[in-house]
Amino acid sequence: MSVPDPDLAALPPGELLRLDHQVCFALHTTSRAFDALYRSLLRDLGLTYPQYLLMLALWESDGPTVKELGARLRLDSGTLSPLVKRMEAAGLVERRRGRSDERSVSVHLTGRGAALRERAAGLPLRIMEATGLGVDELRTLHALLGRVTERLDAAVASASP
Template structure:
Protein backbone atom coordinates (compact mmCIF):
# COMPACT_ATOMS: atom_id res chain seq x y z
CA UNK A 1 0.00 0.00 0.00
CA UNK A 2 1.35 3.41 -0.95
CA UNK A 3 1.38 6.34 1.42
CA UNK A 4 2.23 10.06 1.24
CA UNK A 5 5.95 9.34 1.73
CA UNK A 6 5.96 7.41 -1.58
CA UNK A 7 4.81 10.58 -3.33
CA UNK A 8 7.56 12.85 -2.01
CA UNK A 9 9.30 14.58 -4.88
CA UNK A 10 6.44 13.92 -7.32
CA UNK A 11 5.59 17.40 -8.70
CA UNK A 12 1.81 17.00 -8.99
CA UNK A 13 0.03 13.68 -8.46
CA UNK A 14 -2.93 15.04 -10.43
CA UNK A 15 -0.93 15.92 -13.53
CA UNK A 16 -2.86 14.47 -16.52
CA UNK A 17 0.10 12.89 -18.28
CA UNK A 18 1.08 11.06 -15.07
CA UNK A 19 -2.29 9.30 -14.74
CA UNK A 20 -2.34 5.55 -15.40
CA UNK A 21 -6.02 5.80 -16.38
CA UNK A 22 -5.21 8.43 -19.02
CA UNK A 23 -2.36 6.41 -20.53
CA UNK A 24 -4.49 3.24 -20.60
CA UNK A 25 -7.43 5.07 -22.17
CA UNK A 26 -5.36 6.70 -24.92
CA UNK A 27 -3.42 3.48 -25.58
CA UNK A 28 -6.63 1.44 -25.83
CA UNK A 29 -8.25 3.88 -28.29
CA UNK A 30 -5.06 4.07 -30.35
CA UNK A 31 -4.56 0.31 -30.57
CA UNK A 32 -8.24 -0.35 -31.36
CA UNK A 33 -7.95 2.26 -34.15
CA UNK A 34 -5.12 0.17 -35.66
CA UNK A 35 -7.46 -2.80 -35.86
CA UNK A 36 -10.28 -0.94 -37.62
CA UNK A 37 -8.91 -1.02 -41.21
CA UNK A 38 -7.83 -4.65 -40.73
CA UNK A 39 -11.25 -5.78 -39.50
CA UNK A 40 -13.49 -3.76 -41.84
CA UNK A 41 -12.88 -6.04 -44.86
CA UNK A 42 -14.09 -8.94 -42.69
CA UNK A 43 -17.20 -6.99 -41.67
CA UNK A 44 -16.16 -6.96 -38.01
CA UNK A 45 -15.90 -4.30 -35.36
CA UNK A 46 -13.26 -4.72 -32.67
CA UNK A 47 -15.76 -5.99 -30.04
CA UNK A 48 -17.12 -8.48 -32.60
CA UNK A 49 -13.56 -9.59 -33.35
CA UNK A 50 -13.05 -10.34 -29.65
CA UNK A 51 -16.22 -12.47 -29.66
CA UNK A 52 -14.96 -14.35 -32.71
CA UNK A 53 -11.53 -14.89 -31.11
CA UNK A 54 -13.20 -16.49 -28.09
CA UNK A 55 -15.37 -18.69 -30.31
CA UNK A 56 -12.50 -19.75 -32.58
CA UNK A 57 -10.72 -20.93 -29.47
CA UNK A 58 -13.60 -22.45 -27.50
CA UNK A 59 -16.76 -22.94 -29.61
CA UNK A 60 -19.40 -23.92 -28.64
CA UNK A 61 -19.94 -21.73 -25.59
CA UNK A 62 -22.93 -20.69 -23.57
CA UNK A 63 -23.63 -16.96 -23.48
CA UNK A 64 -22.70 -17.05 -19.79
CA UNK A 65 -19.32 -18.68 -20.53
CA UNK A 66 -18.66 -16.24 -23.37
CA UNK A 67 -19.60 -13.33 -21.13
CA UNK A 68 -17.09 -14.54 -18.53
CA UNK A 69 -14.27 -15.03 -21.04
CA UNK A 70 -14.75 -11.56 -22.54
CA UNK A 71 -15.46 -9.93 -19.18
CA UNK A 72 -18.61 -8.35 -20.64
CA UNK A 73 -22.05 -8.35 -19.10
CA UNK A 74 -24.67 -10.31 -21.08
CA UNK A 75 -26.56 -7.09 -21.88
CA UNK A 76 -23.52 -5.74 -23.74
CA UNK A 77 -22.75 -9.10 -25.36
CA UNK A 78 -26.26 -9.79 -26.67
CA UNK A 79 -26.32 -7.10 -29.43
CA UNK A 80 -22.85 -8.20 -30.58
CA UNK A 81 -24.07 -11.78 -30.90
CA UNK A 82 -27.22 -10.70 -32.76
CA UNK A 83 -25.16 -8.76 -35.34
CA UNK A 84 -22.71 -11.64 -35.78
CA UNK A 85 -25.63 -14.04 -36.22
CA UNK A 86 -27.22 -11.71 -38.81
CA UNK A 87 -23.86 -11.67 -40.65
CA UNK A 88 -23.97 -15.47 -40.75
CA UNK A 89 -20.92 -16.06 -38.53
CA UNK A 90 -22.61 -17.78 -35.59
CA UNK A 91 -25.81 -19.36 -34.35
CA UNK A 92 -27.53 -18.98 -31.00
CA UNK A 93 -29.67 -21.91 -29.90
CA UNK A 94 -31.27 -23.10 -26.70
CA UNK A 95 -29.61 -26.27 -25.40
CA UNK A 96 -31.80 -29.37 -25.21
CA UNK A 97 -30.40 -30.18 -21.74
CA UNK A 98 -31.47 -26.82 -20.30
CA UNK A 99 -33.81 -24.52 -22.21
CA UNK A 100 -32.55 -21.56 -20.15
CA UNK A 101 -29.04 -21.94 -21.59
CA UNK A 102 -28.28 -20.22 -24.88
CA UNK A 103 -25.42 -21.91 -26.76
CA UNK A 104 -23.32 -19.99 -29.28
CA UNK A 105 -21.68 -21.94 -32.10
CA UNK A 106 -19.77 -20.92 -35.19
CA UNK A 107 -21.24 -21.44 -38.63
CA UNK A 108 -19.15 -22.63 -41.57
CA UNK A 109 -18.75 -18.97 -42.60
CA UNK A 110 -17.62 -18.08 -39.08
CA UNK A 111 -15.05 -20.86 -39.07
CA UNK A 112 -13.85 -19.86 -42.56
CA UNK A 113 -13.38 -16.23 -41.44
CA UNK A 114 -10.58 -17.42 -39.15
CA UNK A 115 -8.21 -17.77 -42.12
CA UNK A 116 -8.52 -14.03 -42.86
CA UNK A 117 -8.27 -13.14 -39.17
CA UNK A 118 -4.98 -15.02 -38.77
CA UNK A 119 -3.24 -12.12 -40.57
CA UNK A 120 -4.49 -9.50 -38.08
CA UNK A 121 -2.07 -10.03 -35.15
CA UNK A 122 0.96 -9.89 -37.45
CA UNK A 123 -0.29 -6.69 -39.09
CA UNK A 124 -0.93 -5.06 -35.70
CA UNK A 125 2.55 -5.92 -34.42
CA UNK A 126 4.04 -4.52 -37.62
CA UNK A 127 2.01 -1.30 -37.37
CA UNK A 128 2.97 -0.81 -33.73
CA UNK A 129 6.64 -1.13 -34.62
CA UNK A 130 7.40 -2.76 -31.27
CA UNK A 131 9.25 -6.00 -30.68
CA UNK A 132 7.30 -9.13 -29.83
CA UNK A 133 9.14 -9.44 -26.50
CA UNK A 134 8.18 -5.87 -25.60
CA UNK A 135 4.53 -6.53 -26.48
CA UNK A 136 4.49 -9.77 -24.47
CA UNK A 137 5.90 -7.87 -21.47
CA UNK A 138 3.23 -5.20 -21.93
CA UNK A 139 0.54 -7.88 -22.10
CA UNK A 140 1.83 -9.44 -18.87
CA UNK A 141 1.89 -6.05 -17.12
CA UNK A 142 -1.65 -5.23 -18.28
CA UNK A 143 -2.86 -8.64 -17.14
CA UNK A 144 -1.45 -7.85 -13.67
CA UNK A 145 -3.24 -4.46 -13.74
CA UNK A 146 -6.52 -6.15 -14.67
CA UNK A 147 -6.13 -8.63 -11.84
CA UNK A 148 -5.17 -5.95 -9.30
CA UNK A 149 -8.17 -3.80 -10.30
CA UNK A 150 -10.64 -6.70 -10.08
CA UNK A 151 -13.26 -6.19 -7.36
CA UNK A 152 -12.56 -8.31 -4.29
Protein backbone atom coordinates in the same frame (compact mmCIF):
# COMPACT_ATOMS: atom_id res chain seq x y z
CA MET B 1 -3.01 -4.46 0.35
CA SER B 2 0.45 -3.26 -0.63
CA VAL B 3 2.26 -0.26 0.77
CA PRO B 4 2.17 2.82 -1.49
CA ASP B 5 5.30 3.52 -3.48
CA PRO B 6 7.42 6.05 -1.50
CA ASP B 7 8.35 7.78 -4.77
CA LEU B 8 4.68 8.62 -5.32
CA ALA B 9 4.37 10.13 -1.86
CA ALA B 10 7.34 12.40 -2.62
CA LEU B 11 5.61 14.00 -5.61
CA PRO B 12 4.07 17.43 -5.09
CA PRO B 13 0.27 17.06 -4.62
CA GLY B 14 -0.56 18.81 -7.88
CA GLU B 15 1.62 16.38 -9.84
CA LEU B 16 -0.52 13.39 -8.89
CA LEU B 17 -3.54 15.01 -10.52
CA ARG B 18 -1.88 15.85 -13.83
CA LEU B 19 -3.69 14.09 -16.69
CA ASP B 20 -0.46 13.05 -18.37
CA HIS B 21 0.66 11.29 -15.18
CA GLN B 22 -2.41 9.04 -15.03
CA VAL B 23 -1.76 5.43 -16.01
CA CYS B 24 -5.49 5.03 -16.67
CA PHE B 25 -5.29 7.84 -19.22
CA ALA B 26 -2.26 6.27 -20.91
CA LEU B 27 -4.19 2.99 -21.16
CA HIS B 28 -7.26 4.84 -22.42
CA THR B 29 -5.37 6.63 -25.20
CA THR B 30 -3.56 3.42 -26.15
CA SER B 31 -6.89 1.60 -26.29
CA ARG B 32 -8.35 4.27 -28.56
CA ALA B 33 -5.30 4.03 -30.84
CA PHE B 34 -5.74 0.23 -31.00
CA ASP B 35 -9.44 0.71 -31.74
CA ALA B 36 -8.66 3.04 -34.66
CA LEU B 37 -6.12 0.64 -36.16
CA TYR B 38 -8.39 -2.37 -35.71
CA ARG B 39 -11.30 -0.43 -37.24
CA SER B 40 -9.32 0.10 -40.44
CA LEU B 41 -7.90 -3.44 -40.55
CA LEU B 42 -11.20 -5.16 -39.74
CA ARG B 43 -13.17 -3.21 -42.34
CA ASP B 44 -12.24 -5.77 -45.02
CA LEU B 45 -13.55 -8.58 -42.82
CA GLY B 46 -16.81 -6.75 -42.11
CA LEU B 47 -16.21 -6.94 -38.36
CA THR B 48 -16.10 -4.44 -35.55
CA TYR B 49 -13.50 -4.85 -32.83
CA PRO B 50 -15.97 -6.39 -30.31
CA GLN B 51 -17.12 -8.79 -33.04
CA TYR B 52 -13.50 -9.71 -33.74
CA LEU B 53 -12.96 -10.48 -30.05
CA LEU B 54 -16.03 -12.72 -30.07
CA MET B 55 -14.75 -14.51 -33.17
CA LEU B 56 -11.33 -15.00 -31.56
CA ALA B 57 -13.02 -16.64 -28.57
CA LEU B 58 -15.12 -18.88 -30.83
CA TRP B 59 -12.17 -19.82 -33.04
CA GLU B 60 -10.43 -21.02 -29.86
CA SER B 61 -13.43 -22.92 -28.56
CA ASP B 62 -16.65 -23.25 -30.53
CA GLY B 63 -19.93 -23.55 -28.63
CA PRO B 64 -19.51 -21.77 -25.30
CA THR B 65 -22.58 -20.48 -23.52
CA VAL B 66 -23.40 -16.79 -23.67
CA LYS B 67 -22.58 -16.64 -19.96
CA GLU B 68 -19.13 -18.18 -20.56
CA LEU B 69 -18.48 -15.78 -23.44
CA GLY B 70 -19.48 -12.83 -21.27
CA ALA B 71 -17.01 -13.89 -18.59
CA ARG B 72 -14.24 -14.54 -21.13
CA LEU B 73 -14.73 -11.22 -22.93
CA ARG B 74 -15.66 -9.27 -19.79
CA LEU B 75 -18.92 -8.13 -21.38
CA ASP B 76 -22.29 -7.92 -19.66
CA SER B 77 -25.31 -9.59 -21.23
CA GLY B 78 -26.76 -6.20 -22.26
CA THR B 79 -23.72 -5.69 -24.48
CA LEU B 80 -23.07 -9.28 -25.53
CA SER B 81 -26.59 -10.33 -26.51
CA PRO B 82 -27.09 -7.64 -29.20
CA LEU B 83 -23.55 -8.33 -30.46
CA VAL B 84 -24.31 -12.04 -30.88
CA LYS B 85 -27.67 -11.26 -32.52
CA ARG B 86 -26.00 -8.95 -35.09
CA MET B 87 -23.40 -11.61 -35.85
CA GLU B 88 -26.10 -14.23 -36.20
CA ALA B 89 -27.97 -11.96 -38.64
CA ALA B 90 -24.70 -11.64 -40.61
CA GLY B 91 -24.48 -15.44 -40.83
CA LEU B 92 -21.28 -15.78 -38.78
CA VAL B 93 -22.66 -17.51 -35.69
CA GLU B 94 -25.77 -19.31 -34.54
CA ARG B 95 -27.33 -19.54 -31.11
CA ARG B 96 -28.59 -22.84 -29.76
CA ARG B 97 -30.74 -23.41 -26.71
CA GLY B 98 -29.53 -26.02 -24.24
CA ARG B 99 -31.26 -29.37 -24.40
CA SER B 100 -31.37 -29.91 -20.66
CA ASP B 101 -31.78 -26.23 -19.75
CA GLU B 102 -33.52 -24.00 -22.28
CA ARG B 103 -32.32 -20.90 -20.39
CA SER B 104 -28.77 -21.77 -21.43
CA VAL B 105 -27.80 -20.53 -24.88
CA SER B 106 -24.59 -21.56 -26.61
CA VAL B 107 -22.96 -19.77 -29.53
CA HIS B 108 -21.53 -21.70 -32.47
CA LEU B 109 -19.64 -20.72 -35.58
CA THR B 110 -21.32 -21.17 -38.92
CA GLY B 111 -19.29 -22.34 -41.90
CA ARG B 112 -18.95 -18.71 -42.93
CA GLY B 113 -17.74 -17.73 -39.45
CA ALA B 114 -15.21 -20.55 -39.36
CA ALA B 115 -13.93 -19.62 -42.84
CA LEU B 116 -13.36 -16.03 -41.75
CA ARG B 117 -10.55 -17.25 -39.49
CA GLU B 118 -8.24 -17.78 -42.46
CA ARG B 119 -8.82 -14.22 -43.69
CA ALA B 120 -8.09 -12.86 -40.21
CA ALA B 121 -4.91 -14.89 -39.69
CA GLY B 122 -2.53 -12.06 -40.58
CA LEU B 123 -4.09 -9.43 -38.32
CA PRO B 124 -2.15 -10.14 -35.10
CA LEU B 125 1.18 -9.81 -36.88
CA ARG B 126 0.11 -6.52 -38.49
CA ILE B 127 -0.96 -5.18 -35.09
CA MET B 128 2.28 -6.32 -33.46
CA GLU B 129 4.32 -4.66 -36.20
CA ALA B 130 2.33 -1.45 -35.83
CA THR B 131 3.23 -1.21 -32.14
CA GLY B 132 6.92 -1.02 -32.97
CA LEU B 133 7.63 -3.32 -30.02
CA GLY B 134 9.59 -6.55 -30.15
CA VAL B 135 8.14 -9.91 -29.17
CA ASP B 136 9.81 -9.86 -25.74
CA GLU B 137 8.56 -6.34 -25.07
CA LEU B 138 5.03 -7.33 -26.06
CA ARG B 139 5.17 -10.41 -23.80
CA THR B 140 6.35 -8.23 -20.91
CA LEU B 141 3.63 -5.66 -21.56
CA HIS B 142 1.00 -8.40 -21.75
CA ALA B 143 2.18 -9.91 -18.46
CA LEU B 144 2.22 -6.51 -16.74
CA LEU B 145 -1.29 -5.70 -17.96
CA GLY B 146 -2.47 -9.08 -16.72
CA ARG B 147 -1.02 -8.35 -13.27
CA VAL B 148 -2.60 -4.90 -13.21
CA THR B 149 -5.97 -6.36 -14.16
CA GLU B 150 -5.78 -8.99 -11.41
CA ARG B 151 -4.85 -6.36 -8.82
CA LEU B 152 -7.61 -4.00 -9.92
CA ASP B 153 -10.16 -6.83 -9.85
CA ALA B 154 -9.03 -7.67 -6.32
CA ALA B 155 -9.30 -4.01 -5.29
CA VAL B 156 -12.86 -3.86 -6.66
CA ALA B 157 -13.79 -7.07 -4.86
CA SER B 158 -12.40 -5.83 -1.54
CA ALA B 159 -14.13 -2.43 -1.92
CA SER B 160 -17.53 -3.94 -2.75
CA PRO B 161 -20.04 -4.15 0.11
